[in-house]
Amino acid sequence: MVTINDYGQFETAWCPGCGNHSILQAVKKALTGLSIEPHEVLFISGIGQAAKAPHYLRANVFNGLHGRSLPVATGAKTSNPDLAVIVESGDGCNYGEGGNHFLAAIRRNVDITVLVHNNQVYGLTKGQASPTTSRGVITKAQPEGALSKPFNPLSVAVAMGASFAARGFSGDVNQLALLIQEAVANPGFSLVDILHPCVSFNKINTFAWYKERCQPLPPEYDPRDWEAAIKTACQWGDQIPTGIIYRSSDQPTFGQFLPFLSKGPLARQGVDRTALKEVMSSFR
Amino acid sequence: MVTINDYGQFETAWCPGCGNHSILQAVKKALTGLSIEPHEVLFISGIGQAAKAPHYLRANVFNGLHGRSLPVATGAKTSNPDLAVIVESGDGCNYGEGGNHFLAAIRRNVDITVLVHNNQVYGLTKGQASPTTSRGVITKAQPEGALSKPFNPLSVAVAMGASFAARGFSGDVNQLALLIQEAVANPGFSLVDILHPCVSFNKINTFAWYKERCQPLPPEYDPRDWEAAIKTACQWGDQIPTGIIYRSSDQPTFGQFLPFLSKGPLARQGVDRTALKEVMSSFR
Amino acid sequence: MNNGVLNLLIGGEAGQGLVTIGQLMAKSLVRAGYSIVVTQSYQSRIRGGHNTFAIRVSPKEIHASQEEVDLLIALNEETVELHRKHLSPGGLIIIDESLNAANDKSLRVPFNELGSSRSINIIALGIAGSLLGLDAKLVEHAVDDFFGHKHPENVQENRKALANSFKWCAAKEITGFHLPGISNPAERLMMNGNEAIALGALSAGLKFYSFYPMTPSTSIALTLAAHAQRMGVAVEQAEDEIAVINMALGASFAGALSMVGTSGGGFALMTEGVSLSAMTETPVVIVVSQRPGPATGLPTRTAQGDLEFVLHAGHGEFPRAVFSPGSVEECFHLTRAALYLSQECQGPVIILTDQFLADSYRAVPPFDVEKLASVNTECEADLTASPYERYADTGNGVSPRHIPGLTENLVVADSDEHTTDGHLTEDLTSAKKMIDKRLRKLDLIRREVIPPERWGDEKPDLLLVTWGSSKGAAIEAAGRLGAEGMNVSALHFSQVWPLVSQHFLSTLEGAGEVVCVEGNATGQLARLIRRETGFLIEKQVHRYDGLPLTAEFIIHELSS
Amino acid sequence: MNNGVLNLLIGGEAGQGLVTIGQLMAKSLVRAGYSIVVTQSYQSRIRGGHNTFAIRVSPKEIHASQEEVDLLIALNEETVELHRKHLSPGGLIIIDESLNAANDKSLRVPFNELGSSRSINIIALGIAGSLLGLDAKLVEHAVDDFFGHKHPENVQENRKALANSFKWCAAKEITGFHLPGISNPAERLMMNGNEAIALGALSAGLKFYSFYPMTPSTSIALTLAAHAQRMGVAVEQAEDEIAVINMALGASFAGALSMVGTSGGGFALMTEGVSLSAMTETPVVIVVSQRPGPATGLPTRTAQGDLEFVLHAGHGEFPRAVFSPGSVEECFHLTRAALYLSQECQGPVIILTDQFLADSYRAVPPFDVEKLASVNTECEADLTASPYERYADTGNGVSPRHIPGLTENLVVADSDEHTTDGHLTEDLTSAKKMIDKRLRKLDLIRREVIPPERWGDEKPDLLLVTWGSSKGAAIEAAGRLGAEGMNVSALHFSQVWPLVSQHFLSTLEGAGEVVCVEGNATGQLARLIRRETGFLIEKQVHRYDGLPLTAEFIIHELSS
Numbered sequence A, B: 001m002v003t004i005n006d007y008g009q010f011e012t013a014w015c016p017g018c019g020n021h022s023i024l025q026a027v028k029k030a031l032t033g034l035s036i037e038p039h040e041v042l043f044i045s046g047i048g049q050a051a052k053a054p055h056y057l058r059a060n061v062f063n064g065l066h067g068r069s070l071p072v073a074t075g076a077k078t079s080n081p082d083l084a085v086i087v088e089s090g091d092g093c094n095y096g097e098g099g100n101h102f103l104a105a106i107r108r109n110v111d112i113t114v115l116v117h118n119n120q121v122y123g124l125t126k127g128q129a130s131p132t133t134s135r136g137v138i139t140k141a142q143p144e145g146a147l148s149k150p151f152n153p154l155s156v157a158v159a160m161g162a163s164f165a166a167r168g169f170s171g172d173v174n175q176l177a178l179l180i181q182e183a184v185a186n187p188g189f190s191l192v193d194i195l196h197p198c199v200s201f202n203k204i205n206t207f208a209w210y211k212e213r214c215q216p217l218p219p220e221y222d223p224r225d226w227e228a229a230i231k232t233a234c235q236w237g238d239q240i241p242t243g244i245i246y247r248s249s250d251q252p253t254f255g256q257f258l259p260f261l262s263k264g265p266l267a268r269q270g271v272d273r274t275a276l277k278e279v280m281s282s283f284r
Numbered sequence C, D: 001m002n003n004g005v006l007n008l009l010i011g012g013e014a015g016q017g018l019v020t021i022g023q024l025m026a027k028s029l030v031r032a033g034y035s036i037v038v039t040q041s042y043q044s045r046i047r048g049g050h051n052t053f054a055i056r057v058s059p060k061e062i063h064a065s066q067e068e069v070d071l072l073i074a075l076n077e078e079t080v081e082l083h084r085k086h087l088s089p090g091g092l093i094i095i096d097e098s099l100n101a102a103n104d105k106s107l108r109v110p111f112n113e114l115g116s117s118r119s120i121n122i123i124a125l126g127i128a129g130s131l132l133g134l135d136a137k138l139v140e141h142a143v144d145d146f147f148g149h150k151h152p153e154n155v156q157e158n159r160k161a162l163a164n165s166f167k168w169c170a171a172k173e174i175t176g177f178h179l180p181g182i183s184n185p186a187e188r189l190m191m192n193g194n195e196a197i198a199l200g201a202l203s204a205g206l207k208f209y210s211f212y213p214m215t216p217s218t219s220i221a222l223t224l225a226a227h228a229q230r231m232g233v234a235v236e237q238a239e240d241e242i243a244v245i246n247m248a249l250g251a252s253f254a255g256a257l258s259m260v261g262t263s264g265g266g267f268a269l270m271t272e273g274v275s276l277s278a279m280t281e282t283p284v285v286i287v288v289s290q291r292p293g294p295a296t297g298l299p300t301r302t303a304q305g306d307l308e309f310v311l312h313a314g315h316g317e318f319p320r321a322v323f324s325p326g327s328v329e330e331c332f333h334l335t336r337a338a339l340y341l342s343q344e345c346q347g348p349v350i351i352l353t354d355q356f357l358a359d360s361y362r363a364v365p366p367f368d369v370e371k372l373a374s375v376n377t378e379c380e381a382d383l384t385a386s387p388y389e390r391y392a393d394t395g396n397g398v399s400p401r402h403i404p405g406l407t408e409n410l411v412v413a414d415s416d417e418h419t420t421d422g423h424l425t426e427d428l429t430s431a432k433k434m435i436d437k438r439l440r441k442l443d444l445i446r447r448e449v450i451p452p453e454r455w456g457d458e459k460p461d462l463l464l465v466t467w468g469s470s471k472g473a474a475i476e477a478a479g480r481l482g483a484e485g486m487n488v489s490a491l492h493f494s495q496v497w498p499l500v501s502q503h504f505l506s507t508l509e510g511a512g513e514v515v516c517v518e519g520n521a522t523g524q525l526a527r528l529i530r531r532e533t534g535f536l537i538e539k540q541v542h543r544y545d546g547l548p549l550t551a552e553f554i555i556h557e558l559s560s
């Protein structure tokens, strides 16, 4: 049996009070709940405070470049379909630097889970506006306030018909752990956008701010109803819905189009010499 | 008075029968209709068949890199707010290589117009799937069919609350010219996704295919109704709506946040030495 | 025709099918036992404009293209205008009699008498085949093979048009272009440089290839895609080149032998990923198929302008290797070597090719599939200390590599500076150790460097130095000058990094004069040689008009 | 304390406010007339860990940091542990008496008697100020200026704590750290390298700056943003670095004097844009602030590892210039020079700085604003032939540049190879002409190269060669060795490309021994010098542990 201790306990470089601590807890809980062993999971992250998360548990890890975890995850999952592949990175990583990969990943529908630690700010680089920062928020880099309209990852994911799109809050670890479990279990691209306070740089969207607004979706909410979902996804303000906002698990995953993946990890498939000879002879 | 002849007549490198010819016509018509003179407009394009368009009219032109016209346009418009800035490029440019800029441009709401020549294929590189290619379409690069779900630019633009989002069809030059006029006149980011046949590489979405499906939105359609718009944006199949799908021109443009732009082109603003001295003395 | 060497050039608009004629002719020639060098020249457009497909053919081995044209198949009048000046003294223009190109050197063919308008290409092929003295049956087979499965309904029509053309032409009794016959030709394959790269990769066990379309690299992807399901290779078109390299690194980390292909502009977008490959010690082979820059430049032409760029691409300092194949066969073998080396040194390895070589069909002896070993990405299980440390600090800098999920060892890779267990560190002493560990791998790469190859005397009066696709031109130039009584040798680098001076410095020093011949404007290899050895190559031949180097060009430049 | 030179190091966790103490102390010292060199060392985290802020101070000009510490202000026990070994023989540790760091060298301060817990930084400042013999009023002014507008409510409390600390410390009668007094100090500004870059750009007429946050370049953007509205500069944080460079090119094309800033990884993403700048002949200045790579590396430390990378970044061949300021003042002036040159040669110009210099506060004589010319981006109206051709083929390669929309001339720029009117061409003859035209601009750049500067004899026994931020360390090392009786000179390159051998080769050849001193592991400038001049610098000093070069380090390496 897998227990939470299998995932270890590490000192972190995060600030005390940071929402990342709770997200880490929820991740471990979810994996334990799913009975996934550390060597069966591969975490892929970018650069940022959020992206340090995989260093704080026992697992396979590829901590790559800022903004580039999704393509790395796509390659890794395709190379070894047996791995549970989880991307963990910030709002800057996924919606800023990595925005193009976000769009492509939804379309490609690779069976990976993406946990976006969304603190609405660039934490590691000390508090510049991120794509999810509200318009008008003042930072040292945006002394006249952030000028762009904020990015709502859920409305885009739903508009694009993502396989699974959820919103969590670091202040509700139980719900979050369940959402992560559902996301990992979902066959296809699964997004969990996780709101969390950055105590050092986000003085607006504080723990209390989120706590006051985040409301779990009611049990009767049907995440398969696209029209309801797109409206729910766009809700932001005094009430911010949390939970599974949309799912349409019936669409094909990327891996299903590559039948040879059923033969297991590519690393061990070797070269089919008969096939190679055939290929060669087509050049005669 | 500006006439269509002011925009010249050039030999093109496009295939006979290509939809690009009609789009070029519509662009000239729109500019003439708006009484914009060639030196008042700046075309910015990327690389692809579509991106050659600005070479075939008289105007200021910056034909940059594949996928990168939107940031170039953002910089140029900010540098000289008096210019009418029009981006012209393909579906590959804007939704493939340049996808991240597409998201950012909608959010930033710079007052530029983006004409996407959407032939649902990479034309110049000889027929690989583009982001808008339908799933399953077979190409030399995708012999098992395109594996990803196609990108619907309009649903994403509407979901993100773009200032102006329209769909045109190269087969209806009059409507298209009007759409381009509206787009250029709209203060803010204006997208016109223009469906057009590629006779050489897209054997599925032919002129007849589009002709049969493209239907102008009825006069009573209200592009300011977001809920109607998001549903209309998602329509694709036997009927494909054309026209202004969404507009919300009441949001602030990027330029409005930079009050000094009212003083005209940055090239001629010089250095305010009094201000510079003040800045210097803050380092005492 | 010179010593049985003949240059055939087909010219016309894009869309007229000249590549089809060219490929069929090339295939026929290869099957008949000739050596060929194809040079394709095309514009960045789909219809119209002016394209050419040149086949240089010889009963003996040839390795370079030629500028002078012996047989010009003109599919339009423009072709005659543009290429008349290249026609050799005895050269002939083949042209539809309805076209206006009055010239005493032309063979005016009644195309619409010999077949339908659909068969124009077949007729041109037939005429040329007949002029060269090819066996009509052999050409017919080539046509059948090519169109047979695609358009079975046209087989008869094609055969008819071909037979007509052979007959019509035979009646003209033009014998000056007959190639020397070859009896019992050995079997060879016909492929271009990009196809050879794809095949080399498949033979080495390639399992993941990601790309974003970019001329002249795209046909590697197309070749792989065509055989992907059969060979069990994931071939994915990514959203951009950044995704391309990061996908490949993800796949490689998870154990798939991985490669990517692009051209200069796409590679520019990959440079951060090159640095990531080095830092995480994740193998990847990057094929950079050069075309003239800067920026979009001349997207369908050839160049050797990106040597210094690929050599220094990526921030920070780390080892790499750069191969530069000089022939189609080298494309095959060096791709294998690159994949092998990428695994051995666990980092980025670059193959630098170009449009000329990418598109240049040649006759290649068949590869012995059984003898081609494939590459393993996993280390031996028993190489593992416990707890497993991905970046264990070893003598040669290479750490045992496990694949995540395939054993119970946890594999941790990091783009930040890290400790031996892969977790990020800010300890400056261990950071320095890691830099040293990674740089030590250069010794290993250096030990396996392919030395430059020399043709001709060890101490010639004149030494032509080249790299990459210019090999054939230099060898031929050396040969021709030799035939004129000079003592000329050629030295070709099929690996341009690292440079091991013991391999070649004495050759440079021993030559009377050294000339570096490169397809660029500034002499990049020459600069690199000076940097690494101090040896200054003052005299240089540069070609940078988008066309491949030829013996003619080199000899002309040397004499001017 | 050596010759009145004292090194003060403040250490503690991120978030403890040590930068505030440091800045206030530095400001006080600068106002009191001292020369300072600040070295900041911090980790890639926001709270915790271990950071330092070191101020080296002297009544005479100094230019480098120092490893030995005279006064150690330890905000926690770890600081004592980590830095005890660096303490000079007479050195002193200042520490809260409640902390456990029993040491005969420590001054245990009753922090909570001298002020509230909010005032800890002020108390530390007061103690240090008193030890250095600074005027209490001067320090108080610095504190008032700093906190006054932000926290007016604390002014009194701060003044109180400061006075208490000065008083408490004075009573201890520790005089060994008193700095020699300076009467009537000249006015200077205090700024770090990045601030100087921002100010230099503003003074030159910068109108557009785009960026994506990346340590250690971000503070250029922050400085510009703080003054953007007042100075009429558009400062925009882009979605990624690709957008950064393309935005700047768009702005520049439309007439705004434009610059961008980043570090190695971000620059990697800009390389395609560098090539675009060259091809379209659109000016842009790119500041690359180096940190140790590869990949994410050590994101908050310093390095000089990207010289070869920036020099060869971008596909195709084209001219560029690379500046490498060696001091804060050079940051200011070379940024101006870079912006000027980018316009003159209409292409990319790079400024290569690093974390050490970026964050290093220094005292700088005020700039004479009236005398600082600003840069014009438009050509004279009458320079225009009709019809206007953006790429008119001129003798020096520079074509008259109009700005779209500002005249009736149509301005057409193209990333493809183009004719003189800017429209794309596939004509290979004009393509070659355009390549030649662009490359000719290198002569112009070469003519304006800033020659390396020499300190010391023309023909020394030992010559230390450096570039960029290592300047001060080399000069100081040369000076110290000189003081020991050796004949040592230093040669500093504040422009590393192009290299004009006439400027320095005779100096290299005239020296008894030449040693290249660089903040990297492989000796990049040395390699470049060999490539360009053939001169081999065999002996090299490399530092690549993330810390800046110092005289101590160089002397130690030379003697080992």
Ligand SMILES: Cc1ncc(C[n+]2csc(CCOP(=O)(O)OP(=O)(O)O)c2C)c(N)n1
Pocket (backbone or CB within 6 Å): A047, A048, A049, A050, A051, A065, A066, A089, A090, A091, A092, A093, A094, A117, A119, A121, A122, A123, A124, A125, A130, D212, D213, D214, D215, D241, D265, D266, D269, D296
């Ligand atoms: C190519 C590149 N550009 C910029 C950076 C600098 N950088 C590191 S983290 C970061 C922002 C992180 O923000 P986010 O992803 O929201 O993570 P957080 O720190 O807020 O958790 C940036 C811009 C980088 N490492 N690489």
Ligand SMILES: Cc1ncc(C[n+]2csc(CCOP(=O)(O)OP(=O)(O)O)c2C)c(N)n1
Pocket (backbone or CB within 6 Å): B047, B048, B049, B050, B051, B065, B066, B089, B090, B091, B092, B093, B094, B117, B119, B121, B122, B123, B124, B125, B130, C212, C213, C214, C215, C241, C265, C266, C269, C296
């Ligand atoms: C960085 C980079 N990658 C790839 C290319 C090659 N390329 C040129 S055009 C093109 C696709 C064009 O497709 P699209 O934008 O849809 O335009 P179309 O030709 O269909 O009009 C590609 C991939 C390039 N020029 N630059």
Ligand code: SF4
Pocket (backbone or CB within 6 Å): A013, A014, A015, A017, A018, A019, A020, A049, A050, A119, A123, A124, A197, A198, A199, A200, A201, D046, D047
């Ligand atoms: S800076 Fe913000 S996101 Fe980063 S660790 Fe601190 S609180 Fe968390």
Ligand code: SF4
Pocket (backbone or CB within 6 Å): B013, B014, B015, B017, B018, B019, B020, B049, B050, B119, B123, B124, B197, B198, B199, B200, B201, C046, C047
């Ligand atoms: S290839 Fe397609 S898009 Fe390009 S010109 Fe021809 S028809 Fe038009």
Ligand SMILES: [Mg+2]
Pocket (backbone or CB within 6 Å): A048, A090, A091, A092, A117, A118, A119, A120, A121, A122, A123, A130
């Ligand atoms: Mg964040």
Ligand SMILES: [Mg+2]
Pocket (backbone or CB within 6 Å): B048, B090, B091, B092, B117, B118, B119, B120, B121, B122, B123, B130
């Ligand atoms: Mg297209």
